Amino acid sequence: MSSIAQKKGFGATIWDFMTTVDHKKIAILYLISGGIFFLIGGLEAMLIRVQLAKAGNDFLSAGTYNEIITMHGTTMIFLAAMPILLAFMNAIMPLQIGARDVAFPFLNSLGFWLFFFGGIFLNLSWFMGGAPDAGWTNYASLALASEGKGIDFYSLGLTISGFGTLIAGINFLVTIINMRAPGMTYMRMPLFTWTTFVASALILLAFPPLTVGLFFMVFDRMFDANFFAVEMGGNTIIWEHLFWIFGHPEVYILILPAFGIFSEIFAIFSRKRLFGYTALVFATILIGFYGFMVWAHHMFTVGLGPTANAVFALATMIIAVPTGIKIFNWLLTIWGGNISFSVPMIYAVAFIPSFVAGGVTGVMQAIAPLDYQLHDSYFIVAHFHYVIVGGVVLAILAGTHLYWPKMFGTMLSEKLGKWTFWFFFIGFHLTFFIQHFLGLMGMPRRVYTFGADQGWDLFNAISSVGALFMAIGVIILLVNVVLTSIKNERVGNDPWGDGRTLEWAIASPPPFYNFAQTPLVRGLDSVWIEKMDGNKKGMIFAEPLGDIHMPNGSIIPFVISLGMFIASFGALYFLDGDKPWALAVLIIGLGITFGSMLLRSLKDDLGFHITKAELLEDAKGGNTDGH
């Protein structure tokens, strides 16, 4: 099966990816599309820094600048960071728990295509009458007053891609609850699986408020529903609450999987079991739990009153405790270890001071009266970039290096990886450290220009130079990816040599059916246990070799999502009044979506079996690298 895949033509490969329900291929789809959106978001960031490089610059107009900051934030959060993390979750988590695939392979594919079409839809706004321009937070009074269709692109696009993320979250929850290999108790799950689990629970609970908010927004803009229209008795603060009830957990949806990746890296490259595994697990759960109780700290200056501000200030401070527990446990994991400074570990090591810096400024902003000064200034811009770039993006870069061999069967160059690291790391601190001071010096965020008389010239110029360094780092990474793919030196099961968890006991990349026999888990870090026990086969198995039942690929998820995509254009133009074709487009789009759902419901798809003979053939054929 997999050896046939190698010989496919280009068209057939594309078709294969369009119809796949294999978690490993969907992971690659998430990684590629998330990566492309990351580059787009990065390009937008560079435009921002060029515009702010000097006082009174006229490189971008005011309106364009607002579109770019909005799309930079929205793209980076929804279309880059989350999908890339979903890529790692998809690629690794089912392997870590010894599962055949995720619980709902069909839904997994549907989740991806919804995200993909939502993201494309949102970005098409650039070419179809203007991008959204009310900031990624899309505060209601500004959003309702925004001319053009930008905000409608935002609401519809995020609704569609939000469906996709919600589906992915539910899928992972069910997978982790039901599909763990024998012996894989909850307290033996690798930390990355744990963080995937908690982040998925957060997705499940946090995305509905956003969807509600977006629905209100769509109804207000298209049908004059007046949820937020103040002159009609509406209230814009409702949007802020809905947005941040989603928005704060969203931060943890991003950072928890990042924590998971770093936890794996610290253990592997220190050659040591995670210190305080139990504490790390409970800290993860606590952070997820508290994450829902602190949203109003984004709204200290809204005028909620001192009682609300004081309560939310204290609740926010509490989050520092489990986060601190994590930091210290990681430090103690390294302590007494045998540290190899491979590229993933360099990122992990650099993550600690970067994230601590972002964490302490977070506590400072939890002090409500102090936040009155810091809120909506460049201080907050510096803070959340320290957390998201210093935490999430470093984790994404680390994870890319760590899991590249598992996903593609070949190692990224260590040498180029280190170049990327140094450019990116130095550039990151150069760009954002100084922004703390810009904020304290009175510079508000989201300003498209500033006067030469404000005293912010030098620091902004330095910040822009830093952004250039980060861009160079990312370009070197791209070169690395291309060179690695050309060289294509195949690697074995455990390319880092010190793998501890189940994903390192299977070929790189794994065969499409994952483990031929479900492994038996005897404790935390099961592969490490077998290694120490001198088990030559790498694992012991819970079942004899037998036929494997696999799902068929399907184009239906793609078509369902395509239908939603088409319908969105209908909805977008429907209320213009002068475009009679819009209604037809809306109906056709929804028809495609519901028609293909109906087809899926009525047509039995029983999948297929891989026979024992084929599995033996695969094993004999030296098919350890999956080809």
Added chain:
Amino acid sequence: MMKGIKKWRLFALMTTLLVFLAGCGREEISTLIPAGKVAQDQFNLLILSSIVMLFVIIVVSIIFVLAIVKFRRSKMGEDMIPEQVEGSARLEFIWTAVPIVLLLILAVPTVYSTFDLADVTSMDVQAEDGNSTHLTVNVTGKLYWWEFEYPEQGITTAQELVVPTDERVYFNLISADIKHSFWIPSIGGKLDVNPENVNTFYLEFDQESSELEDGVFYGKCAELCGPSHALMDFKVKSVDREEFDQWVTAMQAEPTPAEGALAQQGEELFGQDGLACISCHATSGAVTASGVGPNMATFGDRNRVAGYLEHNEENLKNWIADPQEYKPGNLMPDAASLNGGNELTDQELDALAAYLMGLSVEE
């Protein structure tokens, strides 16, 4: 070679120094140079939290640096397998308890200050003569300018807030359109200007703005409100109580008629029989009705044109001729549309500028 290194060192040192010297920003706008009680409280919290956080950073850094230096593979040996430690309940307790103590140190002043800064109970306290004991200013945020109404004094001004020093000044904030945020960094932290409700807080101005290099404190809109959000600046003049009272009296008086032929021509143009600028821009400060455009009574006294351009006739004329060029998305019609479709002549612009620059309540 050595020389090269030395030069590089000198350069690095100079850069560092420059960064630190510039590190506090301008006194007109920096939160690091507080000029009022509220900003001072907030600055103290900044210092307190920075010290606590510095302690955290130092502890983490020491463990971190020791760990990555001591336990490198080059030192430990290629094949060495470390002891697989499970954890330590005692350590877990320590690094749970110590941060809680640190947070308590921060929590107490946080709660105190949160309630203290929101305390507006004395706002409506009246003295024996029936007047409030404190000044209250009603602030309205508009696209992209600020209106300041002094309800008790019966006066209104725009773009330049004038306040007495060394006493509490209360502010009622509301937006006429999009959400804004009212921020005077060196005087005190911001409060949002919502379209649906009045937000109230107080500030104190402990320094006369005349002592500043530019003569005014800088105020900002801190919430994205459209294309010209970055340009929605205002200025604050803080003067002692006596001077403030004089200013109020002058504001309450009828505006003096324009002097000189050019300015009189400008007044004509500005009036109902000319371009009817006056139907949006009042020229008397003694009004309390909210204006469509900024009140012009103090225009000649101002520090800036349109909130951010240098205060000279050139900028004023450019602004009148093409407001969209300078503040995209603002609501002021361009002059041609008020003039039957014809651009204003240079002479007409000169006249308007002369008239507006002559509008003053200060001697």
